[in-house]
Amino acid sequence: MSSVFTPIRPTAAHVDRAPAFDRRAMVARLDHAIDRALGEHRIVGGVVLVAHRGELVYARAAGLADREAGVAMQIDSRFRLSSVTKPIVALATLALAERGVLSLDDAVTRWLPAFAPRLEDGSPARITLHHLLTHTAGLGYGFQTAPDAPDGLYHRLGISDGLDLVDFDLDENLRRIAQAPLGFTPGSAHRYSVAYDVLGAVIEHATGQSLPDAIEALVTGPLGMRGTAFHVPPGTPLVVPYVDAMPQPERMNGDTTAQLPPEIGHCVKFSPARAFSAQAFASGGAGMIGSAPDILTLFEAIRTGGAPIVARATVARMTRAHVGGQAQTLGPGWGFGYGWAVLDDAALAGGAQSAGTIQWGGVYGHAWFVDPTAELTVVALTNGAFEGMRGPFTTDVRDAVYGA
Numbered sequence: 576m577s578s579v580f581t582p583i584r585p586t587a588a589h590v591d592r593a594p595a596f597d598r599r600a601m602v603a604r605l606d607h608a609i610d611r612a613l614g615e616h617r618i619v620g621g622v623v624l625v626a627h628r629g630e631l632v633y634a635r636a637a638g639l640a641d642r643e644a645g646v647a648m649q650i651d652s653r654f655r656l657s658s659v660t661k662p663i664v665a666l667a668t669l670a671l672a673e674r675g676v677l678s679l680d681d682a683v684t685r686w687l688p689a690f691a692p693r694l695e696d697g698s699p700a701r702i703t704l705h706h707l708l709t710h711t712a713g714l715g716y717g718f719q720t721a722p723d724a725p726d727g728l729y730h731r732l733g734i735s736d737g738l739d740l741v742d743f744d745l746d747e748n749l750r751r752i753a754q755a756p757l758g759f760t761p762g763s764a765h766r767y768s769v770a771y772d773v774l775g776a777v778i779e780h781a782t783g784q785s786l787p788d789a790i791e792a793l794v795t796g797p798l799g800m801r802g803t804a805f806h807v808p809p810g811t812p813l814v815v816p817y818v819d820a821m822p823q824p825e826r827m828n829g830d831t832t833a834q835l836p837p838e839i840g841h842c843v844k845f846s847p848a849r850a851f852s853a854q855a856f857a858s859g860g861a862g863m864i865g866s867a868p869d870i871l872t873l874f875e876a877i878r879t880g881g882a883p884i885v886a887r888a889t890v891a892r893m894t895r896a897h898v899g900g901q902a903q904t905l906g907p908g909w910g911f912g913y914g915w916a917v918l919d920d921a922a923l924a925g926g927a928q929s930a931g932t933i934q935w936g937g938v939y940g941h942a943w944f945v946d947p948t949a950e951l952t953v954v955a956l957t958n959g960a961f962e963g964m965r966g967p968f969t970t971d972v973r974d975a976v977y978g979a
Contacts, residue, residue, distance in 0.1 A: 596949075597978070598632050601625070604975035609637045612968045616823035618940070620648040620814070621957030622867040625976060626875055628950045640958065641815045643826060651866045653802050654814045654956045655850050657738065657937035659870060660863040661771045663803070665708055665914025666877070667793040668774055669889050672704075677781045679705040683773065686780040690749050690773065695756045704777065706761045707770040708913040709897045713757030714768035718840040728755045737772055737858025738938070739830070740846035745776055745856035765898045765911060775859025786857040797883045798872050803865035805858075809851040813864065814958045816847055816939050819966075824959055835938075836965050843938060845960070861938070867956045870943065874952045877933075878945050894933055894947075905934065927977035942969040951976065 605623060612618045620638030624631065636648040671677050683690055683702045692713070694700050706712035716736050717729035732751045735741045741748075752773070758766055775786045782789045787805045795803045807813065817824035818833045831845045849855045850864050877894075880887040896910030896919040904916040908924030911917060918924055918932040928934075929948035936942040940963030943954045955972050957963030973979075 596627055596632075598627075600978060601976060602633055604978065605633055605635070605972065608968070608971040608975045609635065612962070612971065613638050617819075617962045617966060617968055618957045618959035619817050619824055621940070621955060621959070621963060622648060622650055622652060623972060624650075624867050624871045624954045626871060626952040629875065629879065631871075640812075642817070643815075646812075648814070651802065651868055652814050653807075653812070653864055653866050654941065654958070655816060655847065655939045656803075656863045656865050656870075656941065656956075657861045657939040658935060659865070659937040659941050659943065659956075660859065660861055662877075662914040662935065663790060663794050663863060663873065664771050664774055664778070664859040665893065666873075666884055667778055667790055668704065668708065669893055669913060670793045670885050671778065671781055673885050673889050677704065677777070679703065679708065683707065683777065686777045687749065687773070690753050690776075692753045692755060692757050694760065697756075700757055700761050702761045704774070705897070707774045707777075709765070709911055710768050710770055711763070711765050711898060712761050712768065712770050712773075713759045713764075713766070714752065714770050714773070715755075715758055715766055716768055716840070718835060718843040719766075721841045734769070735856075735858075736769060736843070737861035738846065738849070739844045740849040740852060740855055743856075745772065748856065749773060749776055765904075767904070769860055771860035772858055775857060778859070786859060790863075794873075794884055795869075798869075798876055800865065800869040800872055803863060803869045805862050805864070806850055806853055806855060807864055811851070813850060814956075816845065816958050816960060818845075818960045819962055824962075833960060836961055839961075839965065845939075867954050870956070871952060871954045874943060874945050874954065878947055878950070878952055894931065909934075926973070927979045928973070936964040936969070938964055940964055942972070944973070949977075 619642050620640055622636045625633035636650045638648050640646045640648045640652050672679050681704050702712045720727040722730040734751045735748050778789050779786050816827045827847050832842050881890040893913040896917040898911040904911055908920040909916045910919040915933045915935040921930040929946050932946045934944035940957040940959040945952045962968050
């Protein structure tokens, strides 16, 4: 594996508080879930890793990284991470806050004086870094509305969501975002958004570094996530992305516009070539590339207290549901913390996951969760948009882990 993830042996305290765990049965259930998804042509390939109490108890690369070329998936295959980027940027932001470089109560204009979008009535609004981290700033994503809808201003302004390859830089994208009225007064509601692209620009101004250099210095370098970056040279082997279709997923050849699941939005535009472009702006919301072992390393660091990136108290701050009922990002019982959804009410949500579980995914076909009570970290990266993010595959993997 390309990451520095190493087994953490359980102590007596771990054993006392951890639930019973039948590894052999879990392996059989996960193999069945993955084989079924492949056999039903819902995904082309993927990598699933499960760590329990710090030990890697399941690791499987299944299917194909490139169906047309017959290239098998490997454990360390590298994927376009899409929104799996956000937790990395959130962690970097909290690391800077912990060091006193910035404060989460800072107005964004402290770092980006020109970024001052207004409310619908033209009145000014104060957006803080906390608002950006929790998606309560009043910003949005273009895919949330139809291009020809009256409220489709992000489309008309040509705002990039970090997945498409555009011919302008991050400063220009921020200028366009700031032209669109906010959807609500910051802090009064929750809407998933381009906020993490704005955070990326804040990190650049606060550190005096490019976002790729800052992320490497703050997060990926200390954790040894050597396969994680914002772009790679042309010709570098990456997993080929596919999009849901019948009778089997269709390969993304060039720019691809795909219909999202209706509960998420409308159409999203993918530009797979963006990963190879050194000129593409570094998107803090969707722009990174990485492997499943690297992502497991990231979330195991968070599960075990944040070292060597942040202190345990900072992790506790990140994993609290700062936004509760009005978020419901993953359904009833789920709120939103800093970089991910937080299971705030396990009874309301149902299922086997414990209160305090953090979870999110990526539109290219990824899902992950960390259950601190069960001492579980699960990473499932696939090449299937959108099955690997929000389809039955994600719940099949979750239920196989718990035996639900």
